[in-house]
Amino acid sequence: MTGAKDYVLVSDVQALTAALSDLSQSRVIGVDTETTGLDPLSDKLRLVQLTAEGSDRVFILDMFRLGDQAVPALRAFFDRDQVKVFHNAKFDLKFLRRAGVTVAQPVFDTMLASQLLTAGYQVAGHGLEDLAKQYLGLNLQKGYQMSDWSRDLTDDQLEYAAQDATVLPKLRAALIPLLVRHGLINTAKLEFDCLDAVVDMELNGMRLAIDRWKHLTQQLQLDMERAASELQSMLREAIVGEVSLFGAEYQTINLDSTQQVLDALRSLGVPAEGTSRAQLAPLAGDYPVVAALLNYREVAKKVQAFAESLPSYAHPVTGRIHPTYHQLGASTGRFSCSDPNLQQVPRGAEFRSCFIPDEGYKMVIADYSQIELRVAAEISKDVRMIAAYQQGQDLHRLTASLVTGKPIDEVTGGERQAAKAVNFGLIYAMGAAGLRAYARNTYGVEMTLEQAETFRSRFFDAYRGLERWHRAVSTSREMSTRTLGGRLRQWRTDPPLTGLLNTPVQGTAADIVKKALAMLANALSGTGVRIIGSVHDEIILEAPEAKAEWASSTLKSTMEQAGRHYLTLVPVIAEVAIADSWAEK
DNA sequence: GGCTGTGGTACTCG
DNA sequence: TCACGAGTACCACAGCC
Numbered sequence: 001m002t003g004a005k006d007y008v009l010v011s012d013v014q015a016l017t018a019a020l021s022d023l024s025q026s027r028v029i030g031v032d033t034e035t036t037g038l039d040p041l042s043d044k045l046r047l048v049q050l051t052a053e054g055s056d057r058v059f060i061l062d063m064f065r066l067g068d069q070a071v072p073a074l075r076a077f078f079d080r081d082q083v084k085v086f087h088n089a090k091f092d093l094k095f096l097r098r099a100g101v102t103v104a105q106p107v108f109d110t111m112l113a114s115q116l117l118t119a120g121y122q123v124a125g126h127g128l129e130d131l132a133k134q135y136l137g138l139n140l141q142k143g144y145q146m147s148d149w150s151r152d153l154t155d156d157q158l159e160y161a162a163q164d165a166t167v168l169p170k171l172r173a174a175l176i177p178l179l180v181r182h183g184l185i186n187t188a189k190l191e192f193d194c195l196d197a198v199v200d201m202e203l204n205g206m207r208l209a210i211d212r213w214k215h216l217t218q219q220l221q222l223d224m225e226r227a228a229s230e231l232q233s234m235l236r237e238a239i240v241g242e243v244s245l246f247g248a249e250y251q252t253i254n255l256d257s258t259q260q261v262l263d264a265l266r267s268l269g270v271p272a273e274g275t276s277r278a279q280l281a282p283l284a285g286d287y288p289v290v291a292a293l294l295n296y297r298e299v300a301k302k303v304q305a306f307a308e309s310l311p312s313y314a315h316p317v318t319g320r321i322h323p324t325y326h327q328l329g330a331s332t333g334r335f336s337c338s339d340p341n342l343q344q345v346p347r348g349a350e351f352r353s354c355f356i357p358d359e360g361y362k363m364v365i366a367d368y369s370q371i372e373l374r375v376a377a378e379i380s381k382d383v384r385m386i387a388a389y390q391q392g393q394d395l396h397r398l399t400a401s402l403v404t405g406k407p408i409d410e411v412t413g414g415e416r417q418a419a420k421a422v423n424f425g426l427i428y429a430m431g432a433a434g435l436r437a438y439a440r441n442t443y444g445v446e447m448t449l450e451q452a453e454t455f456r457s458r459f460f461d462a463y464r465g466l467e468r469w470h471r472a473v474s475t476s477r478e479m480s481t482r483t484l485g486g487r488l489r490q491w492r493t494d495p496p497l498t499g500l501l502n503t504p505v506q507g508t509a510a511d512i513v514k515k516a517l518a519m520l521a522n523a524l525s526g527t528g529v530r531i532i533g534s535v536h537d538e539i540i541l542e543a544p545e546a547k548a549e550w551a552s553s554t555l556k557s558t559m560e561q562a563g564r565h566y567l568t569l570v571p572v573i574a575e576v577a578i579a580d581s582w583a584e585k
Numbered sequence: 586g587g588c589t590g591t592g593g594t595a596c597t598c599g
Numbered sequence: 600t601c602a603c604g605a606g607t608a609c610c611a612c613a614g615c616c
Contacts, residue, residue: 256609258594276595278600301596305607330604334599341606344598372599372603421601428602437600502603506599510604536599536604 007049007058007162011065013073019050019059020077026052028083030168031103033092034161036150040094040203041317046149048074048096049161053169058162062153063099071100078103085168087111087128089192090327093199102525105193110171112191115328116184117175120480120489132167135174140167187487190514191327197517198325200531204542205322206342206355206582210311213354217307224303227296228255234289235264255296265289302346313340321355325534332503333487333510334536343535345582353583362548364529365585366555366576367538368512368563370395374570375508376427379484381569382465389570396420402462403455422459427466428502432456473500484566485511508566509537516562523554540582548578 010019023029030051037043048061063070078084078101086092089109096103114126132138141160149157179185235253253260258275265272270287273279277294284291313321321340329336337343345351357363373395377385388398400411400419411419421438430438436452447455460467474497480490481503487510489503516539520531524541529551533540539559543551556576563572577585 254610256595258610260610274594281600297596301608304609305597309607326605329606332604334604336605338606341598344596344606346597367599425602430602434601438602498602506604509599538599 006056007060007158009060009062009158011062013066013069016061016066016070016073019061020073023050023052023059024077024080024082026054026082028053028085028169028172030085030165031092032087032161032165032168033095034149034157035095036148038091040098041315041322043095044150045095045099047153047161049165051162051165051169053173056166058165060158060161068100074101080104081106083108083172085110085172087131087164087168087171089195090198090202093195094203097199097203102196107192107195108172108188109192109195110168110175112328113172113175113179113188116188116191116488117178117182118490119328119333119487120331120491128164128167131171136167136170138167140164182488183482183486184488187333187485187511190485190511190518193518194327194514194521196521196525197531197534198327200521201325201533202322204530204532205315205318205320206532206540207320207358208310208314209354209356210314210319213307213310216350216354217303220299220303220307224296224299227292227299231255231289231292231296234292235261235268237268255293256300261293265293302351306346306351310340330510331489332507333483333489333514334506335510335534337535342533349583351583353581355582356580357542360545361542362545362551363532363579363582363584364541364543364548364551364555364576365538365579365582366552366559366574367585368509368559369573369575371509371512371537371563371572372505373423373427374567374572375484375505375512376466378567378570379504379508380463380465380469382463382469384463385466386569396423399423399459399462403458422455427505429470429498470501473497476500483507483511485515487511512559512563512566512572513537513539515565516559519558519562520555523558524551527551529554552576552578 008015008019010016030049030053032049033045034047034049035043035045045063048063049058050061051058061070078096081104083106084103085108087109088111089107093103110128110131111126114131129140129142132140141163147157179188232252232255253264255261262272262275265275268287268289270283270290272283272290277297280290280294284294310321313323315322321342323337323342324339326336326338335343345355373385374389377389385395388395394416396416396419397408397411399422400406400415401408403419403422404411404415406415422435425435425438432449432452435456436447436449460470478500479492479495480488481495481500482488483504485508487507489507491499513534513536517531517534520539524531527547529541529543529547531539532542539555541551541555556574559574560572563574579585
């Protein structure tokens with residue numbers, strides 16, 4: 001046990017002033033909070049625990065007792081350039097923000113630091129207890145997180161509250177040498193700088209036109225019922241003739257059960273190896289029942305996974321959708337998103353047009369143009385790709401021309417589409433077989449394996465730098481890789497080549513988006529323009545109508561500037577639109 | 586009999 | 600159909616009370 005018994009309960013303004021003055025002497029302070037629940041939009045901030053590095057004394061601010069009169073002093077305190085150390089800072093920052101307190105950089109987040117150090121590895125946990133044990137050899141007292149922080153506090157609760165705060169500066173001191181050793185200082189700074197934008201996105205959320213959404217849901221449900229009954233009647237022929245107590249017409253099969261569906265298909269004479277889309281798609285032309293199944297699946301997914309579930313996420317206080325962004329949720333450095341996952345809302349306008357701005361506001365939406373291909377050009381230093389981007393050429397058209405041997409302006413639209421897919425697939429080492437399958441299924445183009453191989457080798461003849469990069473990576477035997485920003489991903493066993501190629505590309509794109517978000521949070525602070533979402537290469541703002549033009553040019557220039565921070569050979573372009581819904585891009 | 590957790594499958598997105 | 604990276608819903612199954 002770490003007995004941090006030395007705490008001072010601060011419940012009036014005089015004591016607060018004295019405490020903050022005392023803490024101001026320290027270059028580094030640990031910050032923790034206790035709240036009446038987990039939701040910053042409906043629960044309350046109860047305690048703020050502050051401790052100076054090197055001290056075991058913790059000032060525990062009782063926000064219920066202090067009330068609003070504490071806010072100006074706290075705001076001034078957190079505006080100073082001391083290092084504020086948090087664990088899972090996003091949580092505390094959201095509650096502080098709701099209480100009227102913004103926290104200026106520099107912020108150090110021990111959880112993000114730990115996640116960066118282990119990126120790619122499966123580790124037991126990144127909780128404060130885990131880190132205290134691992135890096136400091138301390139066993140923290142657990143079990144008070146979920147206690148009732150809304151009533152009079154017990155001595156046990158106060159001791160628990162004090163304990164976590166004292167650990168934070170110590171953890172930072174232990175983590176910094178590791179970040180240095182792993183070359184992760186810049187990446188850590190980037191992640192910490194990004195926190196404000198993440199807090200914005202979660203607190204702001206996105207507005208859903210709920211009536212419109214429910215109407216869409218009803219339509220889709222009808223579509224699904226039609227698709228289901230059509231499929232059901234086609235499959236029912238499979239069980240006609242089988243012995244049934246009630247008659248075959250009463251038998252239904254569970255359309256969501258792959259086992260039942262496969263049995264039924266086989267007894268209808270469909271030569272299906274399995275029920276995956278990949279295995280069924282080639283059979284759809286010959287067997288109407290297969291086409292019916294694929295159709296059912298598509299619409300069922302949209303109804304069950306998106307349409308029906310989304311309204312339950314509308315927040316009772318704001319009416320808006322507030323997802324959770326996991327800053328290091330993907331091992332490449334990308335965000336992941338859940339509850340709900342707004343990053344997988346179907347692209348169709350019928351879905352995205354239901355996401356709208358507040359009255360008097362516009363959405364301002366921007367995404368990077370071909371960001372991953374540009375990053376691949378920069379990493380591989382391929383002269384042809386770099387030159388094409390510098391001259392503002394259409395890279396897909398160029399690839400089509402190089403592979404077919406046609407002059408650029410004779411390339412057809414179909415060839416350009418095919419080249420688009422090839423650009424995408426081949427930079428991640430898609431094999432000849434994959435290419436062949438892709439060409440057949442997407443464009444109905446039949447080719448032999450040899451022809452696919454020729455196509456592939458022409459691609460790499462055209463882009464020598466890309467080929468050199470592939471060869472260098474595949475012979476390197478490295479157990480880790482880095483993005484251009486220095487972000488690290490490690491493997492414990494021999495990594496797949498595709499992972500070694502994909503991670504620096506996808507991860508550098510993530511570095512760029514995060515840099516842009518960090519810069520935006522600063523640039524937009526106090527302007528009334530809100531950051532409301534981000535989907536991998538896209539950033540969504542909500543701006544008062546009068547400021548939409550300004551927000552739009554700020555968004556575009558900030559995203560492009562963030563790109564230049566990492567890419568020096570290849571220009572970065574962001575395309576921006578002012579819109580009345582997410583469907584307009 | 587009903588609950589929970591886990592693995593597999595299939596879909597969505599960039 | 601796929602190369603990479605994610606999350607969610609559903610089914611089937613094991614283990615438990």
